[in-house]
Amino acid sequence: MSFLTFSGITKRFPGVLALDDVSFSVERGSCHALMGENGAGKSTLGKIIAGVYIADGGELTLAGQAIRPTDPLHARRLGIAMVHQELAFCPNLSIAENLCLGDMPSKAGWVDRAAMHARARAMLAEIGAEFDVAQPIGQLSTGQEQIVQIAAAVGTGAQVIVFDEPTSSLSIAESEHLFKLLADLKARGITVIYVSHRMEEIFRLCDAITVLRDGRHVATEKIPGTDQDRVIHQMIGREVLSHQPAHLSRPLGEEMLRVEGLTSPGKFRDVGFTLRAGEVLGFAGLVGAGRSEVAQAVFGLDPAATGRVFVRGQELPLGDVQAALAAGLGLLPEDRKRLGLVLSMNCRENTSLAALGKLVSFGFIRRGEERALAQKYADRLRVKTPSMESGIAGLSGGNQQKIALAKWVARDCGVLIVDEPTRGVDVGAKAEIHKLLDELACAGLALLVISSELPEVMNLSRSILVMRAGHVAGVLPRAEATQPALMRLMAGVDAG
Secondary structure, three states: OEEEEEEEEEEEEOOEEEEEEEEEEEEOOOEEEEEOOOOOOHHHHHHHHOOOOOOOEEEEEEOOEEEOOOOHHHHHHOOEEEEOOOOOOOOOOEHHHHHHOOOOOEEOOEEOHHHHHHHHHHHHHHOOOOOOOOOEHHHOOHHHHHHHHHHHHHOOOOOEEEEEOOOOOOOHHHHHHHHHHHHHHHHOOOEEEEEOOOHHHHHHHOOEEEEEEOOEEEEEEEHHHOOHHHHHHHHHOOOOOOOOOHHHHOOOOOEEEEEEEEEEOOOEEEEEEEEEOOOEEEEEOOOOOOHHHHHHHHOOOOOOOEEEEEEOOEEEOOOOHHHHHHOOEEEEOOOHHHHHOOOOOEHHHHHHHHHHHHOEEOOEEOHHHHHHHHHHHHHHOOOOOOOOOOEHHHOOHHHHHHHHHHHHHOOOOOEEEEEOOOOOOOHHHHHHHHHHHHHHHHOOOEEEEEOOOHHHHHHHOOEEEEEEOOEEEEEEEHHHOOHHHHHHHHHOOOOO
């Protein structure tokens, strides 16, 4: 029986028709998947339900009543909450303050901190999470922030919860915890709208699936009546073929990066590896194993790091980002919104940001060359944007990721460190990014690719370094890097 109904939902942004007459229904107590390429309108539709955006046309019906959420607080009062793909907390406030923001308990006109902490602990306990609620939320990892956001949604008593890429920042154990929580929510009769690019999650968790393409409704089908190939074709209208990376058949060039005894107290210790021109070295490990921390230290972002880093045989001073940039290093960070992009700038400005040095004459940017360079990489990565002058904050997560990557490709780095290159990216965009990384390796770049998705590092890499608890657990050549072998190293389980 239909519980939540979308009828002719339309939404326009400047230069973009994000949703065009979308209609389908969701059953009460079901887990209903929303799928489509980046820019297909999935997140926009979720934000309309949650009151972040207001539809320009059409009608929403909840339990037979027409609704029109005008803001997230109004949506919450209607029984609707959303767990966003990009986290939206105040990093300087505590966990408790973030969880109670907008509805602070008070006593005699003052915030009742004891009651606030008690409420926050109860919200976390409802999903089986334990944190010090007085801790500033900015000190949490991305995965931990995601868990707190889920607690905030569940704690409102919502009858409809929209999950937008909820596992994109979670470890395997945290994801399994979320899956159990979703089963519990369904058992309580709560309706879940589940937006994800991860096919295995969709087919494991969901009862039905709706596919959007270019803002239009393509199909709504029960999970038993469809399969992954059918969904991919519905999403992109073409086949996505996996291929053996071409760089694997090319000879390796000179040593580009050598790391010896790299250590940072409390983060990682005695990490060493080498990387040659044309090589892709994968970094695998569970969340918290130290992969991203090592990448940041190599790039000069960790002032406490000790050890030695050599680029083309020349030792690099640690803790010096400018020296790393001058040596030809680039770093695409995991958190594109906080660390990879400047959201107040447009697409052109973000694309050219790391390459301005070669676009400047007498202190002035050569705008024609800048526009040509930005457009070149937008076309190469098939970025969907009305124009390169559009604000990057209005793009979908996958298109933002493409521009974050294009920024470093445009700089012509010799060594590129890529942390979670396809996080929150659909299957079509993922194939395009993989193809670009392969082309870069064929062109002689040295690539260090960090990913939580084992199939991704297994497909892209010539060899895979596995981190566990801050140290190197092992390095496997491609031929030996099976998923069970990698998981044993990641978890510290003896092969025997």
